[in-house]
Amino acid sequence: MLKAIRRLGSLAFVVGFFALIFAVIPWYVTVLDDPSVGGPLPWWAKWAAYLLLGGAGLALLTLAAEILLRRPEPAAGEGPGGPTDILLGNTDFVPGREITESLGLVKGHTIYAIWLGKDISALLRLILGGELTEYTEMMGKARSVAMERMLLEARALGADAIVNVRFMTTSVIGSAAELLAYGTAVKLSPPAS
Numbered sequence: 001m002l003k004a005i006r007r008l009g010s011l012a013f014v015v016g017f018f019a020l021i022f023a024v025i026p027w028y029v030t031v032l033d034d035p036s037v038g039g040p041l042p043w044w045a046k047w048a049a050y051l052l053l054g055g056a057g058l059a060l061l062t063l064a065a066e067i068l069l070r071r072p073e074p075a076a077g078e079g080p081g082g083p084t085d086i087l088l089g090n091t092d093f094v095p096g097r098e099i100t101e102s103l104g105l106v107k108g109h110t111i112y113a114i115w116l117g118k119d120i121s122a123l124l125r126l127i128l129g130g131e132l133t134e135y136t137e138m139m140g141k142a143r144s145v146a147m148e149r150m151l152l153e154a155r156a157l158g159a160d161a162i163v164n165v166r167f168m169t170t171s172v173i174g175s176a177a178e179l180l181a182y183g184t185a186v187k188l189s190p191p192a193s
Contacts, residue, residue: 002062002069009058016051024048086154087161087188094161094188101187103157108149112142113176122175139177143167146181159185 024045087094114122118134125132146167154162165183172178 002066006059006062006066009055009060009062012051012055013059014055016048016053016055019044019048020052086151086159088165088183089161089163090165092164092184094163094186096192097161098189099161099163099186100189103154103159103185103187105182106150106153106157106159106162106185107180107182108146108151108153109178109180110142110145110149111172111176111178112138112145113174114138119175135175138175139169139179142169142177142179143181146179150181150183154185157185158187160188161186 024041027042027045093099114134114137118138122132122134125134150162150165162183162185165181168180168182170178
């Protein structure tokens with residue numbers, strides 16, 4: 001429901017934006033040159049402004065509500081960063097265990113961003129120097145989400161371990177970063193007693 005309202009707000013914003021750029025501004029520039037035309041803005045110019053501002057406000061409010069109502073994804077072990085039933089390693093073997101079956105590639109993917117207030121705070125810190133803790137926290141959360149999604153995929157395959165675990169990150173837009181965690185899900189021999 002919130003997503004549909006946000007899309008409606010985004011559509012209103014886009015319509016208002018283009019009406020403002022391609023109709024209101026050219027009309028206003030023309031009116032400035034003609035002193036005989038004056039008075040209040042016409043109704044269609046007011047509606048363009050209402051659509052622009054109202055659409056942006058509606059989209060932002062629904063996005064904020066969606067973020068506040070969002071619950072973490074349920075997982076079969078403890079949460080991100082906690083103990084798990086699946087062994088993880090960045091080597092192609094597990095010490096003391098033999099790989100009996102390769103189950104294939106598993107991956108977890110997310111794109112994370114921080115809100116504008118933290119972005120501005122990071123910009124000031126960039127000018128003054130020091131660790132950009134806002135981005136450090138963002139990437140830490142992104143790593144946890146990507147890792148947990150990779151573990152969920154491995155659990156669904158019945159894996160005992162994930163070997164050759166790697167992370168890849170790219171900048172998507174502005175301060176948004178994409179993070180991909182991937183590795184090979186494997187079955188292991190029982191531990192030696």
